[in-house]
Amino acid sequence: MKKLMKGNEAIAEAAIRGGCRFFAGYPITPQNEIPEYLSWRLNEVGGAFVQAESEVAAINMVYGAAGAGARAMTSSSSPGISLKQEGISYICGAELPCVIVNIVRAGPGLGGIQPAQSDYFQTVKGGGHGDYHMLVLAPATVQEAVDLVYSAFDKADKYRLPVMILGDGMIGQMMEAVELPEMVDVNALAKKEWATDGTGVGENRRIVNSLYIQPDVLEEINHKLFAVYAEMKKNETAVEEYMCEDAEIVLTGYGTVARIAKSAVHMLRAKGIKAGLIRPITLYPFPDEAYARIAGNGICREMLCVELSMGQMIEDVKLSVNGKVPVEFYGRVGGNVMTAEDIVKKVMEGR
Amino acid sequence: MEEKIIAAGFGGQGALSIGQFIAYSALEENLEVTWLPSYGPEMRGGTANCSVVVSDKPVASPIIATPDCLIAMNKPSLAKFVNDVKPGGLIIVNSSLIEDKVEREDVRVAYVDANAIALKAGNVRTANIVILGAYIKLSGLLPHDTVYNTIDKIFAKKPKVIPVNKQAFELGYAIEI
Missing domain, CATH: 3.40.50.920 (Rossmann fold)
Incomplete structure (x- = not known):
């Protein structure tokens, strides 16, 4: 049955249904309904919600939760996303999956809270340091936002990278009719063989890392990441x-x-x-x-x-x-x- | 069919709620709908408005340049949007707060003394529902019963206020130009 929902709330519910069980964030308009909704909703499904002390802390909590194998998400708006860039680069370097929502506001600087699309360069060309990309999805309707957020966790896991949902205040604040998808059974998801979840000791220990001192090793990592992006281009390009x-x-x-x-x-x-x-x-x-x-x-x-x-x-x-x-x-x-x-x-x- | 409505007033007058009632009711009729609020610093103590588009096809732009209907709950809202309304369109003026007359000749105008009628219904806070009733009657956009029944759903958690809101809706629906 179709339900009338505000974009931000629909994004939050779609994340829950897509298997999100960890969220960390810091308040900023015009995306506050996302953490507000998740603050009570995650509790209902046995997940964890943290209002972090800053955006920097929030993205690094997502880094940790993703490293441990959880389906993790953070959301913010433009200036807050700028603060997260270092963490995003680390997550890309460590090849970890997560979902990041940017409900863009006008800039530069603190700017204003009204709709804008001025974070395109930051999002698509890499706002953080190093050669990396994310899968970047731009919903036009609340229903599309639901569908894209819902599948974003699968895609993040598949390619082991952050998926960025790029919206604006209009889609966040607008109400439209949505059909919500079925709840993903998080216990039935494939085990993440790389996750630092306490499995493996000694020689078999798992390591999440983005520091590679040897140029040859790091060069290989860069090529590996770009092979993933090429694969993603073949499979995921949508227009x-x-x-x-x-x-x-x-x-x-x-x-x-x-x-x-x-x-x-x-x-x-x-x-x-x-x-x-x-x-x-x-x-x-x-x-x-x-x-x-x-x-x-x-x-x-x-x-x-x-x-x-x-x-x-x-x-x-x-x-x-x-x-x-x-x-x-x-x-x-x-x-x-x-x-x-x-x-x-x-x-x-x-x- | 596509109907574009702007509902505007002081924050707290329920202009945004009028839009939500229309949106919920349109959904009940299996129509496509977008409800887009103004948001931001202007809402506190200033004017708030929402744009509602109801259509039998997927709604493209949720932004409205020329509304088919303007619901003006206060004077600044009327002044801001009066010239945008499509020729042949409808303007509903909350005459409890707006003394001015609409000077355009090419639109239909209903002056609704919403506060007085709401008091008659039993609660001055239902003034926005009086206006909703008037809009539903004068626009013919949605069936009376659909909107009437939406009142039950919206106030499901506050059943005590349902009768007075229904009364306000009926009194608004009785208004003619």
């Missing part, structure tokens, strides 16, 4: 192509902004302008093949990248399009959100 077959102008955006762009597509079509939309669901791996194919289909004449930033994802769009068609940009920042009418106006300016 929605909407009315692109005959589209002369293709809009592109992710998350909630893609929904606004979709309304703009409808309005443009009503004016007789053949518009379409590319919406990446995975921001890393980026669906470059979809962009290249559509840009080169002989029908698409132009793309317009729409973001709540000064222009971040557009760099990946341009790399993917590789000069086949011009890529224009339209963005709002500071917590302001464009309307579908604004996007239509921007498109009409060029005609």
